[in-house]
Amino acid sequence: MSQIPVIAIFDVGKTNKKLFLFDEQYRIILERTARFTETTDEDGDPCENLESLRLSVFDSLREVFRRKDVAIKAINFSTYGASLVYIDEEGRPLTPLYNYLKAYPEALSEQFYNTYGGKTAFSVQTASPVLGSLNSGMQLYRLKYERPEVFAKVKYALHLPQYMSYLVTGQACSDITSIGCHTNFWDFQQNNYHTWVTKEGVLEKLAPLLISSEVLPATFPGSDYAVGVGLHDSSAALIPYLVNFHEPFVLISTGTWCISLNPFNDTPLTNEELEADCLCYMTFQGKPVKASRLFAGYEHEQQVKRIAAHFNQQPARYRSVEYDSRIVRSLQERNAGETYRAPDKTQLQTSVFGQRDLGAFSSDVEAYHQLMIDIANQQYIATKRVLDGAAVKRIFVDGGFSKNAIYMNLLAGLFPDIEIFAASMAQATAMGAALAIHNAWNSKPLPNDLIELKYYSVTHDAAI
Template sequence: MSEIPVIAIFDVGKTNKKLFLFDEQYRIIFERTARFTETTDEDGAPCENLESLRLSVFDSLREVFSRKDLAVKAINFSTYGASLVYIDEAGRSLTPLYNYLKEYPAPLSEQFYKKYGGAEKFSVQTASPVLGSLNSGMQLYRIKHEQPAIFSQMKYALHLPQYMSYLLSGVGCSDITSIGCHTNLWDFSKNQYHMWVTKEGVLDKLAPLFSSGEVLPATFPGNNYAVGIGLHDSSAALIPYLVNFHEPFVLLSTGTWCISFNPFNDTPLTHEELAEDCLCYMTFQGKPVKASRLFAGYEHEQQVKRIAAHFNQHTGRYRSIDFDATIVTRLKERNKQDTPAMPPDKKLLQASVFSQRDLHTFSSDTEAYHQLMMDIAIQQYKATRLVLKGVSVKRIFVDGGFSKNAIYMNLLAALFPEIEIFAASMAQATAVGAALAIHSSWNSKVLPNDIIELKYYAVMK
């Protein structure tokens, strides 16, 4: 029996750590999911168990390499962003893998922004809203000022995808999809590292930049396989769409956060867009991607609980409610007279109007749920429009949880009558993207054009 050529992809999320094996047609032929118990850093803050993650890579590969029916041609990685591993000359990690949600010391933040031109100006240059530890460059700045002994021992600060690649290749790399993701490290106006990186001596701690499509030889024993340098997960998820569609589109990736990516809008971020929670990512080709964020998945989850409790229903019921145009028409008429105002302390793009609605005014939970989806869809319309300016986009592809919600999809189609709205589904877009990034290094077949399933939503009259 001949061996099947495959690529192994480690897809590391905050909760689930997955390993996939894809064949040359990008079909999943093996999948494993693991979860690790979090540990804590020296301050008692929760953080990833880096040692468990490291050992799981080696254990998983030993199992895969023992299979006689497979030939592993390459390995690549996609992981969550804003997380750095600090290694010494021997490749040992010097600190815990600090959580990007860890509170950032206000005095240090103020010192930084004051020194480098003020928060507003700096944020425009780096396409990075002020996000504390979520700006991974600020984590490195903090190490320098709070743990100088660690900083002096540090050979490299590697973003998590590149650390995982380092485990197998022994080569320290930086990758533009991680460096360009709201890190405060990259000056988008000059397309190079921001000058603070050099001034603070941080540039010496950043490994050389490699192309996202490059591969390295492996030092870990096994077959003769290539090792990719890893990608930031949001940029990896865009790759299948960039490979398959060349006319301007927006990808609306829905989950806890709903992020609208426009890879065809490279206009510089404005102060106003930053204030509305816009930011930039980088494609694997090193091009800026303007994006807007909405906390809609989280808001949906909270409000569904409120509806279910009020109407004495199970929350699972709302996963499959059909779209009812009659209810929508009725609610639109009612909303002309009665739409609650948002409290001044709540940003419209982060909390929905529905949170202010009185559930006693609805005749049924179905009606209340339609109103919730209308409020979220209107929020999404406003958020997505922020990245549409100046670009003639023909299509919006919606993937993730809301793509399966018929009410949401029909409402979105009505709000964007001039743009084609598609629910897009594909198995494991992030992992597939990481495999596609190094396609030519492992795959003898042509790039596939049938890995994304699309369902068109027409505007309902």
């Protein structure tokens, strides 16, 4: 029996840890999902169980290498960002994998920003709002000042994707998609590490920076497969779109957070945009991606529970409510005097709907349409922030809201001069990690049918 050439991708989210095997046409041959029980750090805060993650990589690889029907040609990794693994000279982790939601000491934050030009100027340089531990460079700064004895033992601070690559290659490296994403490490104006990285003695703790398409040899004797350096998941999810579409577009990636990503907008972030939680990601090619965020998925979930409770319905009912243009017109006429102002930090978390009286609606379906109008209007303002500076012709929506007919039709109405598409693709993040090193393992040309699109016009939708 001839073996199918495949690439193995480890896709590590906060909740689910997945292993995929893709063939040369990027069809999924195998999908495995695991969940690990969290552990705690020395302060009792929850964090990833790094040892369980490490063991699962080797157990999974042993399993797939035993298979007779596939031939592993390459391995790559995509994981959530803002998480650092500190390894010593022997490659052993020195600390737990601290959670990026861990509270950051205010005094230490003030010390840092006062030393390096103030929050506003620094945020403009690094293209990121002040986010505490979510700025992963601040975690390393904290280690230096709170635990200097551990900091002194650190050979390298590796972002999680690069640590997973290190487990298989034994080579420590850094990757621009991790270093360039709200870390405080990267100066977007200078296109280099920020000066604080050198002044604080942090640069020597960062492994050599490799490009995302580079591959390394595995450490196991006799192995002939290539190993990628790993990618930050948000940047990995953008790769299939960059591969398939070359005209300027915006991707709205929807989930708990709804993130509008514009890889064709290289205008510098303004103070106002930073105040509204805009930031820059980095593509696997090292180019800035202007992005804005909304907590709309979470807000939708909370408000659906409120609607369901008020009208004595099951929340699951709202997964498939059909778009009713008459209800939308009626609600828009009723609320004609309302104005939607640009979201500030608090409005990023909640919508106008939270203040609405549910007793004013004749039915739960009408109330749900109003919720989606409020979310879509908020989305319009957030997405507009990244549209300026590039002649975008298409907006792609993937994730949960791409399946919501009300959301998609409203978005088409709000952006009448831009083509709006619901995009569906199996496992965009994992596929992006595979595509990043395509030339290192795949003898076939890049496929041009990775993404299914459904077009929404201003008045109706039609599948294409």
